[in-house]
Amino acid sequence: MPSDQRIKAAGADNLDVLSAVWILSCIDENPILTYEGISSRLGLPEAFDIRGLVRGRRELFRPGVLESRLDAWKRQMISGRSLPSWISEISDAEERKAAINAITRNDVFRNQFRASPEAPKSDVQIIDWGLNHIERLRKFAIEEKEARSKKWSTVIIPLASLLLAFVSVIGTTWVQWSSIREQRELKRYEVSFKPRQEAYTAFMSSFTNAFLYADTSDRDRLDGAIARMESSYYLFEPFLPEEARRSVYEEFNSFIGLCNKLLEASRASPSRRDNPSDEFTVKFAKSKTFFRRNLYQALFLDADNRM
Structure with missing residues (x-):
């Protein structure tokens, strides 16, 4: 067993057992000891690995024995001599003999x-040497435990704290970046989308009103509605590409001409308003469809893709 594994097998609690085993092996009448006898004399639980403890300390103990010596000892025990306590406690002679023969x-x-x-039996100097050796093992085990604890306090915990701080910085950076992005989108809305939206809404509202005023022969209100349409047009014109500006402005002028003709026709024949298939109504619907399709496309779909 490697030395580091031996130390684990003889940990802080097991070192007390190791000391007791060492003393018994030094002062017992019989130099050959059984693991069963040691467990019985020390009152160890069945789960305790006494074999691993002893075999892990080859500098103190020598596992096993020659078969010839073991057989000679067995004959002595069968004859009633050199009996370990756990063997002597078996009252039935046949069971005792079977237990002796079962020892390997x-x-x-x-x-x-x-x-x-x-x-x-070992002299006092040998006993002291073994106990001092075990004490050195105990000290080494304590120092190793303290070293692990120190490693946690000086390396792992600071690293964990550093990692936590790093994660915190990343989280803060992400929050700040998200906030900046939201502010940027809000600013973009304020300086780009909102003016387009308001100008488009005002333009289309004035567009509808202009047609109604022309249909009711209200020149003053018609001129006001057309003026508002023109003002709205100039607000969203910077957001239009060249081709869209030209087509929208041409349609706008065409619509002004339509309204002027409608105003004159309404004054000449007020009854024409009752005809839903009137040519002015049809042209108005086509013009409205043009603005809703082409102007909306240029202002909100194509413009966003260009940004």
Whole structure:
């Protein structure tokens, strides 16, 4: 197992267990220990990985044992000698023998300093060395934890704050850009669309009134309506392309001529107003269609595409 994984296996809580296992391996009468016996003596939960803990610290423990030594120990246990506590607690002789025979070399380990047969208990210097080594592991684990915490406080959190600030700047920039765009569209409406709209509305309204005044032989109001049409025309004329200006102005002059003729005809024959197919009414409808189609197209559709 790599060293970094061993440290994780012997984390801050497991190091206390590791110290206890080390002491037991140093002072036990039998140099061969079983994982089952250690778990039983320390009261460890079944889920605790005592094998991984021991095997992860090869500088302290030596997993396994020669088959010949294991068989010799088994014979001793069957004869009632060198029994681990968890074996001796099995009261039934057959069950005890079966438990002994079930032990394999993967179920046992030894202290690195008690590897030989009949190895004596470790002296105080060896015990202290192991405990000091485990304490160094504990210190290293604490320092590693503090380093991770420091990394969070000095690198990750500032980076997260920087990212948050960056997102905030982007958001603010987007809001400002959207506001500028809305203001630009509003300004465009004020300086471009609105004047065209108002001029077009006034022109078409005066157009209809002019025809009505001509039809009722009202010269003064007719002249006023035509004057308003002309004023409206000059308001939207800058927004028209050359061809549209020429055609609209020609139609406008043609409409003025139509109104003058209608005024004279109305004075001469007032009864003609009752005829819906009157030539003046037909020409008025055609002129109105021209303005609504061509003038509207030039002012609002083609003009927007040119901007």
